[in-house]
Amino acid sequence: MSLKYTMEVIELLDDVNANGESVVRLFDGFEHCTATYETVAGQEGSTDFVKVVIKGTEGKSSGGDARTLGIVGRLGGLGARPQRIGFVSDGDGAAAAVAIALKLANMSVKGDRLPGDVIVTTHICPTAPTQPHEPVDFMGSPVDILTMNQYEVVPEMDAVVSIDTTKGNRVFNHRGIALSPTVKSGYILKFADELLRIMEMTTGELPVTFTVTTQDITPYGNDVYHINSILQPAVATDAPVVGVAITAQTAVPGSGTGASHEVDIAQAVRFSIEIAKEFTRGEIEFYDVEEFALLEKLYGSMKHLQTLGSDK
Template sequence: MLKHVLDVIDRLDDPAASGKSVAELLDRAAGPEGSGAEVVTVHGDKGSTDFVRVRVRGRRGRARGGDAPTLGIVGRLGGIGARPEILGFTSDGDGAAAALAAAAKLLEMRSRGDVLDGDVVIATHVCPDAPTQPHDPVPFMDSPVDIATMNEHEITPDMDAVLSIDTTKGNTFINHRGLALSPTVRQGYVLRVSEQLAGLLAVVTGEPAVTFPVTTQDITPYGNGVHHLNSILQPATATRAPVVGLAITAAAPVPGCATGASHETDIAAAARFAVEAAKGFGAGALTFHDEAEYEALVARYGSLAHLQTLGAGDAA
C-alpha cells in the first residue's frame, strides 16, 4: 500500500495536479481493463476543482446485477494545495491521498484476479490551489466549491455505507498520531461506535482502536452558523446510509494548510483500513451499525433527518 501512497502523493504534490493526471495513475494500476474513472471539473466562487470518482466492480456487485452491498469511500478535504500562498502538498490532502491509494490498490487487486464481492465507489476531488480560511485553534483549508457540491459529486444513491476519510489534526482533543474512528452517524442519529470497525482498526494498526467524540452540530450541514470539528461527517448530511469517519490525526494541532505535515505511513494505514473494510462489507461479514437497533430508535423517538438540513431560521 505504501507504494501506492507514494505514487499518489507524487502525482498530487504538483502545481499542475488534476483529475486527469490522477485518472491516468488509476488507469495504470487497473491494467488493461482501465479504471473507468470519471473526472468532472466544477467551478465555484473561489476557483475550480476536479472531482474524481471510480467504481471498482465486485463479483456480485450491483454493476453486474448482483445483490452484494456497495461501499462508498470518500476522501474529504478542502484542497491538496494552497498555491500561490503556500507551496507544496497540504496536510488537508491526506484524505484524498488515502482514498486514491485505496482505489489504486483495489484496481490492482482486480487486475490480478482478487475481485471483491461488492462494488466499491471511491470519490474525492483535486485542487492544487485552494484558498485557506481562519479557524480555531489553527487555520483550515477552504475549498473552491461548497459542501453541497462536494456531496453531489462524491455521494451516490447506491452507497449502502460510507467511509469518510479526512485529515482531522486541527483540534486539541484528539491527542494521538495515527487514525481515529467516529461513531456511526445515520440521518441525524449518532449511534454507537461499530465494534466490528473498531476491531478492524486495531488489526490494521496493530494498536488499540482510538475513537473521537462527535457532537450534534458536527453532523449538521456547513452553513448553519455553528462550529464544526471539520467536514469529515458532512457526507452524512447527503445520504440515508450509515456514515463513519476515519480521521487521520496528530498528537498536536496542525493547520490543514500546513505543508511537510503528512505522514505517508499513516495515510497508508488509512488506505489499508478502507480496503479491508471494503472486503468485509461487500461480503456481508462487516456492518457499520446495528440495523435493528437503529430502526428501534426511529420507531421510539422518530426521525432526526431534519438535522441533515440547514433547519429553521437564517443560515449564516
C-alpha cells in the first residue's frame, strides 16, 4: 500500500546521484500519467523540478471539467552533502509527493482512476546548502522560494496540498502528521471539517492540527520569521492551500540524517490520496465559498499579504 511506495521512493532518493531523470523514469509505461523534469540553476547550485500529472477520467488535461488537485512536496534539499552523509529530514516532503504520484499512477492502471487530474510537483537536490534558523538550522536550497513557486504552483491547480517536514521547532509535540487551516488570498480561514474527517479516517486517531501565523503566509524575503516554507505556495495562487506537516515531538534540524520515519511519510501519502479522491469528485471543499465572499465584502482583500509589502 502507501508504505510500500514510500519505501521504494526513499530508497531511490537516498542517493548522491538522485536527480529528476531518475524520478521521471519511475513513471515510464503508465498510460494515464506524464512525468517531466527541468534543471534550474541558482546561486548555490542547481536542482531538478519534477512535475507528474496523473490524468483523471474527466480531467482538464483530457478535455473534461473535473477539478484538479495540486500536491506540492516542499523542501530545501534531499541531502546536505558533503557536510552531511545521507538523506536528510528535510527531504520528507519530496519523498511523500513522489510516493503519492507513484501510488496514483499504479492505481490508474488497476482501474482506480480519479475523475480529476492530480498534479504533483517537487524538486530533487541531493547536495543542498544549510542555513541558520532558530531553534535548529534549516536546509537551504540552490534556488529561492519565488523560483520554487514558479515551477511547483501551476494555474491548473484548483486547490493545493503542501507537504513539508515541519520538525525544526518547539511548537509541535506530536510525531506523525498535522494539518493547517486553509489559507486563501491572504486570509487564514477555519479548518476544513471534511479534511479533518479524512485525517481521522486515514490515521485512526483524533485529528492533529497546527497554528498558522500571519508571518507564515507572507513571502520569504520580507525579513519576518516563518516557521518554515509549508505555506509559501499560498503566496503564488488564489486557490485554497492547506499544509500537511510531517512532525516530531522534538526539534529536529532539517539537515539531520537518520530522522525520516517511513511510517509518518506514508501517513501523509495516504491522507493526501484520500483528499484527492474526494476533491476531484467534487465531494469536499477546502473552504466555505460563501463565508469567504462575506469576509472579503466586510473586510476587503488581503492579497497584499501575498506580496513583499510596501517597503520592499
